[in-house]
Amino acid sequence: MIDRAVAGRVQPSSTLLGPGDDAAVVRVPDGRVVASTDMLVQGRHFRLDWSSPEQIGRKAVAQNGADIVSMGAWPTSFLVALGCPADTPVAVTDALTDGIWSEVSELGAGVIGGDMVQSEQLVISITVLGDLGGHEPVLRSGAQVGDQVAVAGRLGFSAAGLAALRAESAEFPELVAAHQVPTPPYRCGPAAARAGATAMTDVSDGLVADLGHLGVASGVAVELHADLLDPDPRLRAAAAVLGADALDWVLTGGEDHALAATFPADAALPAGWARIGEVRAGSGVRVDGCSWAGDGGWQSFS
Amino acid sequence: MIDRAVAGRVQPSSTLLGPGDDAAVVRVPDGRVVASTDMLVQGRHFRLDWSSPEQIGRKAVAQNGADIVSMGAWPTSFLVALGCPADTPVAVTDALTDGIWSEVSELGAGVIGGDMVQSEQLVISITVLGDLGGHEPVLRSGAQVGDQVAVAGRLGFSAAGLAALRAESAEFPELVAAHQVPTPPYRCGPAAARAGATAMTDVSDGLVADLGHLGVASGVAVELHADLLDPDPRLRAAAAVLGADALDWVLTGGEDHALAATFPADAALPAGWARIGEVRAGSGVRVDGCSWAGDGGWQSFS
Numbered sequence: 001m002i003d004r005a006v007a008g009r010v011q012p013s014s015t016l017l018g019p020g021d022d023a024a025v026v027r028v029p030d031g032r033v034v035a036s037t038d039m040l041v042q043g044r045h046f047r048l049d050w051s052s053p054e055q056i057g058r059k060a061v062a063q064n065g066a067d068i069v070s071m072g073a074w075p076t077s078f079l080v081a082l083g084c085p086a087d088t089p090v091a092v093t094d095a096l097t098d099g100i101w102s103e104v105s106e107l108g109a110g111v112i113g114g115d116m117v118q119s120e121q122l123v124i125s126i127t128v129l130g131d132l133g134g135h136e137p138v139l140r141s142g143a144q145v146g147d148q149v150a151v152a153g154r155l156g157f158s159a160a161g162l163a164a165l166r167a168e169s170a171e172f173p174e175l176v177a178a179h180q181v182p183t184p185p186y187r188c189g190p191a192a193a194r195a196g197a198t199a200m201t202d203v204s205d206g207l208v209a210d211l212g213h214l215g216v217a218s219g220v221a222v223e224l225h226a227d228l229l230d231p232d233p234r235l236r237a238a239a240a241v242l243g244a245d246a247l248d249w250v251l252t253g254g255e256d257h258a259l260a261a262t263f264p265a266d267a268a269l270p271a272g273w274a275r276i277g278e279v280r281a282g283s284g285v286r287v288d289g290c291s292w293a294g295d296g297g298w299q300s301f302s
Numbered sequence: 303m304i305d306r307a308v309a310g311r312v313q314p315s316s317t318l319l320g321p322g323d324d325a326a327v328v329r330v331p332d333g334r335v336v337a338s339t340d341m342l343v344q345g346r347h348f349r350l351d352w353s354s355p356e357q358i359g360r361k362a363v364a365q366n367g368a369d370i371v372s373m374g375a376w377p378t379s380f381l382v383a384l385g386c387p388a389d390t391p392v393a394v395t396d397a398l399t400d401g402i403w404s405e406v407s408e409l410g411a412g413v414i415g416g417d418m419v420q421s422e423q424l425v426i427s428i429t430v431l432g433d434l435g436g437h438e439p440v441l442r443s444g445a446q447v448g449d450q451v452a453v454a455g456r457l458g459f460s461a462a463g464l465a466a467l468r469a470e471s472a473e474f475p476e477l478v479a480a481h482q483v484p485t486p487p488y489r490c491g492p493a494a495a496r497a498g499a500t501a502m503t504d505v506s507d508g509l510v511a512d513l514g515h516l517g518v519a520s521g522v523a524v525e526l527h528a529d530l531l532d533p534d535p536r537l538r539a540a541a542a543v544l545g546a547d548a549l550d551w552v553l554t555g556g557e558d559h560a561l562a563a564t565f566p567a568d569a570a571l572p573a574g575w576a577r578i579g580e581v582r583a584g585s586g587v588r589v590d591g592c593s594w595a596g597d598g599g600w601q602s603f604s
Contacts, residue, residue: 016334017439017441020442020519021373021439021441021442021443021503021519022338022368022369022370022372022373022442022502022503022504023336023337023338023369023370023372023373023375023430023432023439024336024337024338025334025335025336025337025373025434025439026334026335026336026337027333027334028330028332028333028334028335029333030330031329031330031331031333032318032327032328032329032330033327033328033330033335033431034325034326034327034328035325035326035327035328035379035381035414035415035429035431036324036325036326036381036415037381037382037383037415037416037417037427037429038383038417039383039384039385039417039419039421039425039427040419041385041419041420041421041425044419044420044421045419066324067324067325068324068325070324070325071323071324071325071327073325077337079337079338079339079429080339081339081340081341081427081429082341083341083343083425112337113337113338113339114339115339115340115341115427117341117342117343117346117347118343118346119341119343119346119423119425120422120423121421121422121423123341123343123385123421123425123427125339125341125383125417125425125427127337127339127381127383127429128325129335129337129431130325132327137319137323137325137327139319139323140322140323140324141323200324201323201324202324217322217323
């Protein structure tokens, strides 16, 4: 099965030694490597009746890739450990690895190593390595009072798609697709770093929750403006049908893997970024001056 | 729980940014990074009634560390993803992370990132990064006809300990301990690289199986001599009591994470290494001229 996952795949030039030995070797011209890891568990992070194995593979890569671009770096190498029940059809693991490779290839990266073991549940653990390209990493802790707060990418689409799946609605295929395979605005991460972003994070738990983490790390408050967060008409349409609040999806929906960052007040925002608020002295995240009363967004360990 | 796993731990100087942001940043002065990943699943790779959580944590790190030293590199950074059932006592996850950190610290390395999610089974997925220190990696594919074959570290101890656990024997605590926490001869890996090792691998599946992989990768045959593999008296004593064959443990027992390597015929073997045979033209692994009839060693996906 490991051979099937590896055979015929194209590695980037940074992969000096790919899968097949005790370890892989990657070129790191910057002299620093960025690294992050995530574990996804069947039934908790994905459902095989709601997503195809190919979509699950793409999503697993996308959420890891988003962690790297939110540092201002670019993903170069992925390591994939897969736990599968003994009766998992080969077609499922093939589609999963195809999905992984297809998102990895879009990034120009490679799967440089992995493991495949038997487990009760399908478990996917991915580690991603990234390249800073000579720039300093953009941390969560660098936001300054007076900075602009901005986002790149979609907000609330994944949450709306999940609500449609839960309601067994067939009306919103585009939103369901956004839940199945997020499309992080990868290039906006390094672009923000070059434009002088002072702090950055990806939106995995929800905008309010993740800006809350950024605010705590920076020791600042974040003030958002609802009129700058006006939900997309597609979200409004779905919210009306599904009995939900579209702004709630935008503020607390996770898994879109948008990027949120702070920039100096006078910085020109790079393409793809839109201002949504400012950094203030204090703590917490407020929308139009009120603390958000929601549950703070999706959590993976509850 | 992640805070508990991270708080108060000491990072090595190579960790430029540790856990807590979207990703970690590690210094890579060599310009290349070595990387490997392994997944361990409860009931398949460990049992909580046979090993303490602390031992399981140490073993998970040791088997990953062995993959790095078998390239001639040194482990510097670990990423740990942990899946736990909802009812896992905090004492168990604390002991597991203590075990992980204790083996990581012995290596002078750091845990730079991780994830913690809910799952049905305990699942530990570890990725390790390593530093080549300016040397070329030692691959499985470099063995030359006429080379010496040598090993460093213990063989068969883990298999004997597992047999004692299965037989519910309390007679062999030292062997059981070897199964619970392997002690890879870490420093022998880089030492072999400096001494001109032409190929190297760690012994995770069993000596015959892993030398078989090395032989295939190098396009050579491996000839071993039983008199150079004489089982330790402690293995002979246990084999007599447990009705097993001590040489079988030495040849096919996995999980000791010994190192096996090939060296030029005239090379002086570094400390800790012992000659066990030679590289010949052809294919396969033979012991005193006979093909090994065993099952080829332990497999993680059967």
